Amino acid sequence: MLYSQGRRTNGALCRLITLPGTGDVGFATAKKIGCIAARNRAKRRFREAWRTIGPALNGKLDCVVSIQVEGAVAPMPQIKQEIVNLTQKAIGQWGGESACS
Secondary structure: OHHHHOEEEEOOOEEEEEEEOOOOEEEEEOHHHOOHHHHHHHHHHHHHHHHHHHHHHHOOEEEEEEEOHHHHOOOHHHHHHHHHHHHHHHHHHHOOOOOOO
16 A cells, blocks of 8 residues: 555665554565665665664655665764755645545
């Protein structure tokens, strides 16, 4: 449901797909990133960045972070900044809407 009804916010390193909910987050990668080890490494890095800054920003949006090829090799400060920027845009997109709207 999140992929079909969620709103997308695109960045240089990843895409954030959001829908009002409980604050859950998931991570997805494309096979273009490389082998399974490279994709898992990218997810671990984004998961760590989200763990340190995401919960304070997110509120009550369910999110999927879709990691792009550029995000797999980006430095951690750039990943954190991207997450901050995209999360703020996503919160602005939803504004005061509820999940039932």
